[in-house]
Structures are given as structure tokens and as C-alpha cells.
Amino acid sequence: MTATPNPQPLLSIRGLRKSFYGIHAVDGLDLDVMPKTITGIIGPNGSGKSTSIDCLSGFQAIDAGQVLFDGRDIGNLPPHAIARAGLIRTFQTVNVYDDMSLLQNLMQAMVPFDKAGWLDDLLRTRRLRQAEAEARARAEHLVALIGLQRYAEAPAAILSYGQKKLLALAAALMPKPRLVILDEPVAGVNPSRILEVEEVIRQLHAAGETFAIVEHNVDFIMRLCSHVIVLVGGRKLTEGDPKTVRSDPRVLEAYLGIRA
Ligand SMILES: Nc1ncnc2c1ncn2[C@@H]1O[C@H](COP(=O)(O)OP(=O)(O)OP(=O)(O)O)[C@@H](O)[C@H]1O
Ligand SMILES: [Mg+2]
Known part of the structure; x- marks a missing residue:
């Protein structure tokens, strides 16, 4: 019997760096997104989540590091070229x-x-x-x-704010992307609507879509994602399945500033 080869990451980031006026917003980030998964990315305010997305989607120039999408180097390509390659991102602020x-x-x-x-x-x-x-x-x-x-x-x-967020998600899906990166899909969304967003993402994932989701709502991430990455200070603090990440004392410390 031949062993099934390990699948290659759809998105693979190595040593990503981005500074603004001497502030290291992203400081040597390594991150993989496996195909057909929902990967969660969490971290305190200012930990470099949005800047990382901006860099890998071509909306910010990268200072250093490598971004591979399905094995192809997309680092510092313009946003439209990255989108055409099949990587689509949404924005933290709703734009419809x-x-x-x-x-x-x-x-x-x-x-x-x-x-x-x-x-x-x-x-x-x-x-x-x-x-x-x-x-x-x-x-x-x-x-x-x-x-x-x-x-x-x-x-x-x-539309309500939450419905506009759903519309922005649908717009991202229009060109049948291979990877959708959502920046805060339920921030500011009415709690009753959060489950709707979750259900839509679940259905799309069941149909074969791959997602990476940045979100402050940790419960939402833990329910939806099979793999969670925690950023602190522009780097990866830890990663793993939701249960492992949730019980990691370093994650509690990063969020709450307390030592377990
Ligand atoms: N265009 C910019 N110019 C200057 N500094 C910036 C810029 N964008 C981000 N930063 C800084 O980079 C750091 C990381 O910001 P970023 O927005 O990536 O964090 P985040 O993890 O997305 O935070 P949040 O959870 O609040 O959305 C912060 O210190 C921020 O002030
Ligand atoms: Mg952000």
C-alpha cells in the first residue's frame, strides 16, 4: 500500500516582514493555510493581522519574506494579479x-x-x-x-451592517476563488446574525471552499475552524486545533495580560 502524500499548503508564508516608520507590524511571520480547511487567525489589537493580509494580497508592499500561493511566488504582485491567481480577501471595514x-x-x-x-x-x-x-x-x-x-x-x-458583511462575502466569492481571506467577518454584526454568517461559511466550506478568517470573536473562530493560528507582535505565538490553542496559557496571557 502506498502512503497518501501530505497535501501541500495552498498558502505558505515565510519570514514575512512589514514595518511602518520603524514599527514592526509584521515581524517574521510564518503561516500556512492548507487546502479545503477553515483556518482561524486571532491575536490582540495591533498584532499585525490586517497588515499580514494586506501584504499577502498585494495591498501593502512587503519588506521581506516569501508568499507562495499554490507553490507560486506572489510576493509583491499587484492586488489584481493576486486576485486573478485565485486569492481574494475582504476588508475589515465593510465596502459595498x-x-x-x-x-x-x-x-x-x-x-x-x-x-x-x-x-x-x-x-x-x-x-x-x-x-x-x-x-x-x-x-x-x-x-x-x-x-x-x-x-x-x-x-x-x-441592508443592515451584518447583511452588508454577508454581501461583501458573496462578492468575494463571485470569481470562484481558491482561497478566501476574511478580515473580521462578524465584527460589529448583531449576535443573532453571527450564526447566519457562520452557517454560510460552513455551507461554502462543505462545497469545497478554503477560508482563512481573522476575527476577534474567539468563540466564532473556535466553532468554525479546524486550525487556529495566534499572532502576537507580528509573529506567530502558537497554532493548533481550537481546544489546544484555547487551553494554552500563553494565549491567555497574550489576550488578558495574565500569567496562568
Ligand atoms: N498604514 C499604516 N501606517 C502606520 N502604521 C500602521 C499602518 N497599518 C498598521 N499599522 C500599525 O501596525 C501594527 C499592526 O496593525 P494591524 O492593523 O495589522 O493589526 P491588527 O492585528 O489587524 O489589529 P486589529 O485587531 O485592531 O484590527 C499596529 O501597531 C498599527 O498601528
Ligand atoms: Mg485588523
């Missing part, structure tokens, strides 16, 4: 277009991935019409998946 309908918001998310050129646009070619039809079908599927189909044609302005 209030005056566009939910479906328009979702279809808009496909613009950077549009293969049709200006000539297709001008001539409204079959290729363009087909791309639009596909985007609309996917948008309709996703708006139903997040449970907001009754508002599909309404402007996003009518």
Missing part, C-alpha cells in the same frame, strides 16, 4: 456600493476578472453577453445562498 442593487454589487465584483476587452464592450459581442449572463447567474446563486434574494434588486443601502 450603497446605491447599487445587491445583484449589481455582485456583478460589479467580476469587472477585474472580465476577459472581454474594450472592443467587446463597444460591439456588445457574444463573448461579452455570455460573460454578463454567467455573472448574473452566479450573482443570483450567491444572493440566495446568503439568504437575501428578496432584496436582490433593492439598493444595498437598505
